[in-house]
Amino acid sequence: MVMVKEEMRKGSWTEQEDLHLVCFVRLFGERRWDFIAKVSGLNRTGKSCRLRWVNYLHPGLKRGRMTPQEKRLVLELHSLWGNRWSRIARKLPGRTDNEIKNYWRAHMRKTTKERKRSSSSSRVDRSLDPTELPLQAAAEAHDLRSSSACSCLTAEEFEKEEGVSSYSMDQIWNEIATSEDSCPFMPSSPPTWECCSEAVWKIDDEELRMLLQTDHLISDHNDGGRETCSLAQPDQYSFSPMCS
DNA sequence: AAGAGTTTCAACCGCAGTTCG
């Protein structure tokens, strides 16, 4: 018998995959990603699952554009810490390191371009010197700090004024909760991540199998004396559409 | 209207640190 190692799925996540991942993270918590990847049958790497969770599915993530306050903070903290994106992200609740990194890169491109343009007349193009970048950022942070237009706005006020609607993952969670039936693992209460206690982490494969069997999600077959078990494919679940 | 150029965002990769057996 030739065992062909199945290729891992790559690229964008589908809504069903998201829901599927959410179910399993709620079950097992935000750790053991390889394990979650395996038992979920998503055919994704643990790394990929973690990334999707951290950057997109995690409850409490903010959506939408960064507020001036957040932008200012990013610039300030970057001038302090450099490219320590995760560290900076910890100071901005609801924002991911990836988001901050992306913002910073876009910001730098923009300022570099602007400076290039404005300095082309003065013949001095300091923006081409990469060592200038942190200084530029610091200067920018200072500019933002002293700009009264944005420094006095709260995030909510900013959203109101700009008509920016940032929404949190809570809304999505609510939708998931309302479509409880669609996910056999889904408890009815909103996500309380602390509830994933040590006991859950220490669950072994046999326990997991027992647990899943009760949910009719797992099918056992004796493969030539080697007992294997596999989860039903994601598309076998009847997920109701979450958002359009 | 359409094509080119730019921006944004999600995802992948490689590496380093940590944990576990």
Add this chain to the structure above:
DNA sequence: ACGAACTGCGGTTGAAACTCT
């Protein structure tokens, strides 16, 4: 103590969306 497996981080890439000409 050591190696394998796992996890987290930072850099990079590419597709889609958007803007400009």
